[in-house]
Amino acid sequence: MDNYRFILSGGGTGGHIYPAVAIANELKRRYPDAKFLFVGAKDKMEMEKVPQAGYEIKGLWISGLQRKLTLKNLMFPFKVISSLLEARNTVKQFKPHVAIGTGGFASGPLLRMAQRAGVPCVLQEQNSFAGITNKLLAAKAEKICVAYDGMERFFPKEKIVKTGNPIRTDLVAVSKNKEEALDFFGLKGDKKTVLVLGGSLGALRINQLIEKELDFFAKQNLQVLWQCGKLYYEAYKKHDSDTVKVMAFVNRMDLAYAAADVIISRAGAGSVSELCLVGKPVIFIPSPNVAEDHQTQNAKALVSKDAAIMLKEDELDAEFETNFSNLMGSEALQEKLGKNIRKMAMPKATEHIVDEIEKLLK
Structure with a gap:
């Protein structure tokens, strides 16, 4: 079966976007007829970078929690709810076979909804100190691909695979x-x-x-x-x-x-x-x-x-x-x-x- 559907999410910075694109490219090489959908944060650089790489992307209304009390923070609960609903609809319509998260705000709502819908999830953590989003998603992920030793401090040991980070070879x-x-x-x-x-x-x-x-x-x-x-x-x-x-x-x-x-x-x-x-x-x-x-x-x-x-x-x-x-x-x-x-x-x-x-x- 070649017409698999893959949903990928990661962004906010190039460090989260590039690995997601690299993974999509390798999947496409193996499954030329597969369908791909990226999900990002509406005003972040993935909205520009992912289409440049030739993939479709959908933006969620989400941002990180600011460290201090600001208007943005007061909006945060609404953004989360709106993003969760949008993510749920996206997963329902696209029906992915696997969801892949590479960290960053937008991957939170998307992977949480994919997990709820019973879609197997793979996380990729680039840093030696795990990000908040991936820590929250780890319990229900099938596999967590990491680049450093000692990551069982953050993730269930049996799910960790040390793969390294995708690089622009x-x-x-x-x-x-x-x-x-x-x-x-x-x-x-x-x-x-x-x-x-x-x-x-x-x-x-x-x-x-x-x-x-x-x-x-x-x-x-x-x-x-x-x-x-x-x-x-x-x-x-x-x-x-x-x-x-x-x-x-x-x-x-x-x-x-x-x-x-x-x-x-x-x-x-x-x-x-x-x-x-x-x-x-x-x-x-x-x-x-x-x-x-x-x-x-x-x-x-x-x-x-x-x-x-x-x-x-x-x-x-x-x-x-x-x-x-x-x-x-x-x-x-x-x-x-x-x-x-x-x-x-x-x-x-x-x-x-x-x-x-x-x-x-x-």
């Missing part, structure tokens, strides 16, 4: 020629390259750090490939030069990874999984403004295996230069970090997740 063919990569960005072959990644929108604290340390990098004969994010490009483009390349967004991540000798990055789950495949020394600067401080937990999971260095935002002024100099001054440390982070890569994650989904179709 096209990005990380890092066997690419380093000379070609340096040439593409107009960088020199006789200097080591620091790649700075703050996420697609950018990270203010990382940008402030890099601006402050440009002289320090120059003294160490380094060049910088600096993705400052579209929100900050206007403020930082004045630093663009022969040895500092400032970009709002890197379109060729594969070449950026190939050019890099060392990487400074946020610690979102998707970035961490990608950097494991890249296998180069990384200094993580986790975003402190993320729900449940996921990024710090993600980075710690690597630090505990000697696979990366982590600096918190409030440690940067005091600790950055020392840590960075130690890393650049020691080939052995660079090698150890690169080797250990590579051990944590799980390149077949998407296929493993879909194998678990297939078991529920039998």
Whole structure:
């Protein structure tokens, strides 16, 4: 039977959307005649990203609970009820064979209603510290696909399968020629390259750090490939030069990874999984403004295996230069970090997740 119907939900951030699209693509490869429906939050980026990937999406009127008492919070119960009713109708009309949730607000109402209707559910948790939505849905899920060890703190042990996170594999063919990569960005072959990644929108604290340390990098004969994010490009483009390349967004991540000798990055789950495949020394600067401080937990999971260095935002002024100099001054440390982070890569994650989904179709 090839005309299966799959309903998928996850969103709010790229970290939840990308895995859902990757899972859908792999299911479509195996079942070309299957039907797919995504469910997201009405005003979030999935409403744009999912159709770009070629899938239909339905938006629910839902948002997260704000931490403080606001009008939005007073609306929250109504949004939940409205979303649950809409989700129930969607499940009734679409009649999915399996529901797949990758975290984020909208997946809550949808998967809860799918579970009620007796549809088998698979959850995918990207972070080492489980999100609220997935924790609430875990008891009635058939399978929970995770990327880190120790997730039985959050989920029933017998439901957990360690698969890793779906990654954009096209990005990380890092066997690419380093000379070609340096040439593409107009960088020199006789200097080591620091790649700075703050996420697609950018990270203010990382940008402030890099601006402050440009002289320090120059003294160490380094060049910088600096993705400052579209929100900050206007403020930082004045630093663009022969040895500092400032970009709002890197379109060729594969070449950026190939050019890099060392990487400074946020610690979102998707970035961490990608950097494991890249296998180069990384200094993580986790975003402190993320729900449940996921990024710090993600980075710690690597630090505990000697696979990366982590600096918190409030440690940067005091600790950055020392840590960075130690890393650049020691080939052995660079090698150890690169080797250990590579051990944590799980390149077949998407296929493993879909194998678990297939078991529920039998």
